[in-house]
Amino acid sequence: MSDNATSARAGISSPEASLTLRVRFSEWIDRHSRQLFITPAVVMILIFSIFPLVASLIIAFSRIRLRGGGYSVRFVGFDNFSKQIFGSEQFHFLGTFAPISALGWVFGLGVLGLVLFWLFKYATAKFTVLGFLGRVITASMAVGLAFMFAATLLSGKPFGTLGTTLFYVFVGCGIQFLIGLGLAFLCSQPIRGRNFFRVVFFIPMMITPIGVGYAFRMMADTTKGPFSPLWKWVGWGDFTWATDPWAARIFIVVADSWQWIPFIFIVLLAALENVPRDFVEAAQVDGASSREIFFDITWPQIVPVAATVMLIRVIEAFKIVDLPNIMTSGGPGIATESMSLHSLFAWRSLDLGQSSAVAYLLLFVTVVTCVSFFNLIVVGRMRANG
Amino acid sequence: MKHLFKKALGLAAAGCMTAIMPASAQDYNGVEVNILTRPGPVIAQRLVERGEEFTAMTGAKINVAEVPFAELFQKLLTDWATGTNSIDVGVFASGWAVEMVDGGLLEPLDGYIANDTKIDMDDIAPYFREFNQKIGGETYLITVDGDFQMLYYRRDILEEIGMEPPRTWDEYMTVAAAMHGKDMNGDGEADYGSCIFKKRNAQSYFAIMSMAAGFVQTKGTGHGIFFDPETMTPKVNNEAWAKAFEVYKATGEFGPPEELNHDIGDTRGLVQAGRCGMVIDWGDIGPLSIDESGAAIKDKMGAVIMPGSTEVLDEATGKLVACDATTCPNATDGINYSPFAAFGGWAGAINAKSDDQVKQAAYDFLSYVNQAAQSNVDVTMGWTGYNPYRNSQLNNTENWINAGFSEEFALNYLGAIKDSLNHPNMASDIRIPGAQQYTGVVLDRELARFLAGEITSQEAVANIEAGWEEITDDFGRESQATMYKLSLGITN
């Protein structure tokens, strides 16, 4: 079968000569298939990702200036990082710190306690060095972030781009997951026009993020946008999304959700439709309530897919840049500025060192979050489900 | 239709030019000049059209490439600094040139100008000739557009409420309050007394510098509004800048509710729709008001020099003191004006690494665009984005009336420009390495935080001082001081 296919494909006229050649060639291929399959990908990633990665790591530890005939580099050690975390850019990256309020202490110490308890449980139950080390990193980042929020948001001061990014990631992705799941569930019902809804719901993902940004800027315009009569009618003619920090952040989450819910929706819909019907029917015969059916049968079936799709989504969400850039330019103040945008702004003003430093901090936060998510939730689930 | 008209006009002009100057000039057959600038129609479109004429005259091909404004500077600098050199000419904000000259990227042009009989440098207004085109006494740029900010107002509304154009920011607030809430375009809805863009990462920092200039600079263009030229200590952590911040925020009270998210484009849209009583803007509003999209404000706009102040900064104490003969030597009627050359205008510069013949062709093209015969027509058209910078443009109303200005408005508009341009106390934009970081990042960010209510005006100016000091130390204090002095024309 396959032999016929190849000779037809090769279309060689003299069968004997070609046979030996072909055999030798396919033997060679067979022997090297291990390398052949993976080498192109590895080489491309090495060239295009590792070089820039290392180059920007060097930039992050130096002050670099573009000038005639190239650029000048001066090593400054951890200056770029300490400026973000302790120095003059602290308010920008972490937030404006205030003495921690009572609420802040409760929250911060609460998180600390929980994390310590969790670590203790892990250390006493099943202990591996690598696992413990990973958990310590996750735990210290969680505690650090908790105290950052305690000293800024919970003490009445604004937080910086790190907080904003986390808001986009956790609130945004949470909402997107819930709505995406809900829509997928509705569309998996026996309803008319499923294909219509499926295509329509998928459309927002196909629009270039820049276009989405501009479209939502028009939507949100309360003076000449489509909803301005509605705002006036409600009596909010003077209210504007763009001038209130929380409204602006929410508004960006709305646009982000508009664009990305389709992705989650389409994947989860596929997963839901893949749930074997006989399982559900058997359960119904047994008299299980529909809620039990959803949580005991459907949900475990779609969890692996849901975890993967959320992991992809979370990675992309950490990089959010076009929407805040276009809709609010990071304003009001620095309220809607994500870390990626922070890095972009630094880069536009030719401060490549700061730009790379912020990007590396982003990389660190993303990696810790994603790896924790993957190891603690996805792997745990998979083990639980066998 | 408009577009066809533009093309026709361009071709007609080309016809005239070829008739006047036969192919004698230069022969650049086979030479290609690659220009990079911001997206058209503004600035770029006219370069394309003039480029076609230039090709017909000399044979040199002019390619105009366009990248989004926010990315233009990075793109030029990366192309030139890494030695890619795919671009021969950049048409960009003149203020950016300092950094490029500092890196040795731009071709000095004095030699070319000496051999150029047509450019007539003396006709270019002194500010642009001496400050804008030059860096450290050497000409590197050819202006195609003259930029500084003025105050525009609705003459009809001002008459209606029986007031005079404001001279100080206090008067501005009074007039804005009186205008606010009136229906200015007849659609039955309340309109706004004052429109000043306040968006972050847009052009807001130009407006705040325009406001601060009148409080800070008193002793002529060489005085400067940013630093002490000797020590590079920022002159920003004081009552004068704090006051400017407060004024800027206060104008929002009489502005559109969304003003915090408005950039200049949004503001101009509102102005053209007839919804603003007063507006701070560059020279463009004049020609825009006779554009077809500005029908609602045709012949209704007036222009005046930027408001000044009766109180100015005492540098020793950092406090505001009353204007008198010693504190404000350049004051008129006790008011210190300091029109700010925001942005400095679009100008062309040539890549030092291009081939000699390309450089000569590039220079000839920039000179061609700059020459009175061409630019005096271009500046009267709103869509070109070119604003006047030559005396012959300012002293001669004929071109403007031909373009559709009423005589009254032409005189008023050109008068306001002349008042500003020839003002001995005109304030220069920041023109030292890192300019973008000083203003576009630190100043802009603190301004945005102040407007958003995150910090007070005192905290804002203190933060700016700290941020500026950091940048200065980063670039080297001595060299920055030298560059700053040069930019102010201090050559001791």
Place this chain on the structure above:
Amino acid sequence: MAERTLMERLFEPAQIGHMPVGTKIVVYSLLLFWTAFVLFPIYWVFITSFKSAVDVNSGPVYLPFIDFKPSLHAWKELFVFDWEDTLKAYTNSIIISLFATALSVLIGSMAAYALARIEYAPKFGSILIFVLSMIAAFVGVGVYGVDWRLACAVAVAVFFFLIKALGRFYAARLGNGDILFWMISQRILAPVVVVVPIYMMFQSVGLLDTHLAIILTYAVVNLPIVIWLMYDFFKSIPIELEESAQLDGATRLLTFFDIVLPLSKAGLAATTLLVMILAWNEYLLALFLSTSKAQTMPILVAAMNAGERGILWWNMSVVIVVMIIPVVVMAIILQRFIAKGMLLGAVKG
């Protein structure tokens, strides 16, 4: 039925032939609400492309011919007067996204298949040596101004020498999972960090402003997504078919192209569509790797923000509308695959 809660009615499993009327109303109204939410911004962009400046700036108007007189001025501007530029950007976008997608899907699915079926066990020490010698090369180029070709050659030579010399002293190995994670983690990096190094890289080989540069970059940027999705998909295909093919003497390559790929049509279609969308819409990298000849459509969108002259909403809307059309057509063609293909690793159980 009356005693059933709303939740229960909503969670009614799918195979029940008919839905109660109340559930039906709730379900359809939710779906229609979401349809409106999805379509309204698109509708608004669409009608804005027919509006004149005055219609946009002086307050909202909703219905063409009733509220305002639609005009084709923006369409004319882009497709009559500036048609050369528009067409250039459009063809660039099509060429770049097609080739980038093809390259990415081909290379990515090969790697994904290999990771799903073949055991790899690179030595940890070798990788460490490789990374260290590369860092040394970069430091040499960046700081001491060594020629990059020389530095790379030396680094590679040192790498092989050290492997030979030290290879027997370490034994720790990595597995397929680690390679997979490494490849996928490349997606985490924000484009703004890598754009300047990538720019310099293409500049040094003279490929700036060419299709090839952007195609290669997009292919790599999207490779992690392809590998990830296709890995899960290949894992879900029963291995028996391949084993029997191999017993028949088919090589791995043949097995892959003749047996595995046809079985993965749905997954390939979905992955292709996703990668194509990402490549079609990308902005920042395209901006830097192109100057004029290779400019793509998203740059045209951004260019309609004319700064001081305001945003040319009408022109921008035209660009967005013409950008949506081809992707929507693709999505409708591929839609029967999407549902199946987006399963990822769902079929494991």
